[in-house]
Amino acid sequence: MELRKIDDNTWEIPKEGEMRVPAVIYSSARLLEDIRRDQTLTQARNVACLPGIVRYSYVMPDAHQGYGFPIGGVAAFGLDEGIISPGGVGYDINCGVRLLKTDYDESEVTAKRKELLAEIFREVPAGVGKGGVTKLSRSVLKEVLVRGAEWAVENGYGRAEDLERTEERGRMAEAEADGISERALERGIPQLGTLGAGNHFLEIQKVLEIYDETAARTFGLHAAGQVLVMIHCGSRGLGHQVATDYIEAMENAFGVAGLPDRELVHAPFMSPEGQRYYRSMCAAVNYAFANRQMIAHWVRDVFARVLGSAKGMDQVYDVCHNVAKVEEHEDGGRSRRLVVHRKGATRSFGPGRPEVPARYRSVGQPVIIPGSMGTASFLLAGTKEAEGLSFGSTAHGAGRVMSRHEALRRFRGEKIRDDMARRGIELKSTSWKGVAEEASEAYKDVDEVVRVSDQVGLGRLVAKVVPIGVMKG
Amino acid sequence: MERYRILPHTADGKFQAFGRTLEEAFGNAALAMASLMWDWEKVGRRVRHFIHVKAIDREQLLVKFLSEIIFLFGTKSFLLGRVEGLRIRPEFSGLSLEALLEGEVLSDAHELHGDVKAVTYHDLKIEACDGFTVQVVVDM
Numbered sequence: 001m002e003l004r005k006i007d008d009n010t011w012e013i014p015k016e017g018e019m020r021v022p023a024v025i026y027s028s029a030r031l032l033e034d035i036r037r038d039q040t041l042t043q044a045r046n047v048a049c050l051p052g053i054v055r056y057s058y059v060m061p062d063a064h065q066g067y068g069f070p071i072g073g074v075a076a077f078g079l080d081e082g083i084i085s086p087g088g089v090g091y092d093i094n095c096g097v098r099l100l101k102t103d104y105d106e107s108e109v110t111a112k113r114k115e116l117l118a119e120i121f122r123e124v125p126a127g128v129g130k131g132g133v134t135k136l137s138r139s140v141l142k143e144v145l146v147r148g149a150e151w152a153v154e155n156g157y158g159r160a161e162d163l164e165r166t167e168e169r170g171r172m173a174e175a176e177a178d179g180i181s182e183r184a185l186e187r188g189i190p191q192l193g194t195l196g197a198g199n200h201f202l203e204i205q206k207v208l209e210i211y212d213e214t215a216a217r218t219f220g221l222h223a224a225g226q227v228l229v230m231i232h233c234g235s236r237g238l239g240h241q242v243a244t245d246y247i248e249a250m251e252n253a254f255g256v257a258g259l260p261d262r263e264l265v266h267a268p269f270m271s272p273e274g275q276r277y278y279r280s281m282c283a284a285v286n287y288a289f290a291n292r293q294m295i296a297h298w299v300r301d302v303f304a305r306v307l308g309s310a311k312g313m314d315q316v317y318d319v320c321h322n323v324a325k326v327e328e329h330e331d332g333g334r335s336r337r338l339v340v341h342r343k344g345a346t347r348s349f350g351p352g353r354p355e356v357p358a359r360y361r362s363v364g365q366p367v368i369i370p371g372s373m374g375t376a377s378f379l380l381a382g383t384k385e386a387e388g389l390s391f392g393s394t395a396h397g398a399g400r401v402m403s404r405h406e407a408l409r410r411f412r413g414e415k416i417r418d419d420m421a422r423r424g425i426e427l428k429s430t431s432w433k434g435v436a437e438e439a440s441e442a443y444k445d446v447d448e449v450v451r452v453s454d455q456v457g458l459g460r461l462v463a464k465v466v467p468i469g470v471m472k473g
Numbered sequence: 474m475e476r477y478r479i480l481p482h483t484a485d486g487k488f489q490a491f492g493r494t495l496e497e498a499f500g501n502a503a504l505a506m507a508s509l510m511w512d513w514e515k516v517g518r519r520v521r522h523f524i525h526v527k528a529i530d531r532e533q534l535l536v537k538f539l540s541e542i543i544f545l546f547g548t549k550s551f552l553l554g555r556v557e558g559l560r561i562r563p564e565f566s567g568l569s570l571e572a573l574l575e576g577e578v579l580s581d582a583h584e585l586h587g588d589v590k591a592v593t594y595h596d597l598k599i600e601a602c603d604g605f606t607v608q609v610v611v612d613m
Contacts, residue, residue: 128588197588262594
């Protein structure tokens with residue numbers, strides 16, 4: 001495929017054939033080697049063919065092959081002439097990351113980190129087939145779907161000020177529970193308040209390095225050694241079922257003829273099918289916000305119990321990295337509302353945007369980019385330029401480069417645990433096999449991903465954090 | 474005859490399943506998917522679920538059939554051990570499938586080693602050549 005180099009970190013697939021717009025890839029030459037190895041670029045080109053696409057089909061630096069849309073893909077569509085696609089959001093709707101700060105220094109936590117982790121492991125259900133402790137009725141679940149983290153806070157999980165530090169204030173207002181199937185509800189009932197498995201994790205971290213003092217201070221990060229907690233999970237089986245249900249509904253309504261890939265099935269945004277999917281997707285987004293809200297609450301409880309206090313454990317932010325949202329963006333010199341799909345991509349709004357919480361509006365929104373298990377993660381700040389470059393979006397993590405199968409062949413969970421212990425990182429998991437599958441060698445170099453993000457201007461580096469305790473589902 | 478083969482895939486789970494008939498290939502695809510989560514050969518036959526799904530074409534039928542197994546695992550902690558009496562029939566507007574799924578409810582006696590979350594159309598293939606081969610990628 002023809003790839004035109006624009007600069008060291010920007011590449012373009014020129015418009016050709018059925019493409020309605022060109023595709024733009026933000027990547028270093030090194031990351032591009034991985035990107036070229038799988039179907040990422042073909043998928044980015046397929047996205048560029050979809051009706052109503054605006055500007056470009058964008059690819060973030062951590063991109064890899066997904067279903068239909070690439071993971072690390074961003075695409076926006078006009079509301080009237082454009083489409084919405086479950087494949088542009090992904091199966092784990094509102095898979096995302098929440099970051100809590102503490103006022104503890106590493107020195108106050110190190111001796112107790114084993115106990116902290118063991119207690120968190122007891123409090124937060126995780127792993128395959130593991131249900132939650134909260135038994136929900138159908139009517140309460142529907143309330144969760146409509147009200148998201150707001151429901152959780154009202155029911156004693158966390159603090160009211162957590163909401164203003166959550167994307168969408170923890171609740172997408174367009175959510176409707178009526179379009180959620182019985183099957184999705186059934187899958188959702190036992191899993192609220194659970195971490196899940198796969199690449200989902202919970203980490204106790206410490207700040208390693210601060211790059212931008214002003215932004216770090218604004219986000220509540222003061223110095224190297226400060227202890228943080230990061231939670232990475234999503235909407236569990238409920239979100240997956242919503243995606244499965246609406247892919248089928250759209251196939252049945254519009255057929256699959258002419259699609260280069262059936263995972264690209266879509267509906268006009270304003271059609272009944274498009275609207276039903278959008279409102280149901282918003283409900284799944286809310287479920288995931290409530291999920292992370294509950295987990296954060298239990299983590300604070302454990303800190304209070306083990307260390308005597310959860311004081312200062314404020315939420316830094318909570319970001320979605322699998323979502324479609326209606327947002328205001330510039331297009332051809334005028335501002336218009338678009339439905340922006342971010343699949344494995346994080347919103348990265350800069351200073352001044354009304355969506356950014358007032359307390360962060362001078363520096364841009366916090367962008368949380370988790371690394372792979374046991375490696376560094378990063379805190380970035382959104383930028384004004386990103387709006388022009390990528391509809392205000394950047395990367396979402398490291399991105400896999402090795403199959404689970406291959407990782408299992410090469411690594412052993414117990415050995416990874418011992419290696420991490422030698423580096424001062426405590427690890428607890430429900431499955432050693434799962435640990436082997438998530439070996440950091442199976443992922444891209446997250447340092448390189450955030451470096452590109454910073455250089456291009458998609459998100460500005462604020463701080464680097466490293467784990468001291470890891471809980472893997 | 475080999476029932477299935479697990480293939481390498483960067484982010485998720487991929488497999489091919491084989492059968493002399495389409496029905497047999499679908500049944501083996503169910504076992505292949507189960508093998509990504511638990512050892513189906515060690516699962517008894519104490520619980521039965523009868524399933525019936527309808528679809529517009531064979532591809533959708535396969536996705537919906539395999540999705541049933543994920544659904545039963547997620548909501549009833551059902552571990553599939555065996556597929557009986559799988560029948561595929563033409564319908565007025567597509568196809569239907571019925572089957573009896575036999576297995577057990579998850580207990581401490583079982584070990585889980587993976588979480589299949591959804592069945593995708595990515596690289597999905599159903600080929601008739603010397604019997605049937607189906608290929609599926611699942612989201613893990």
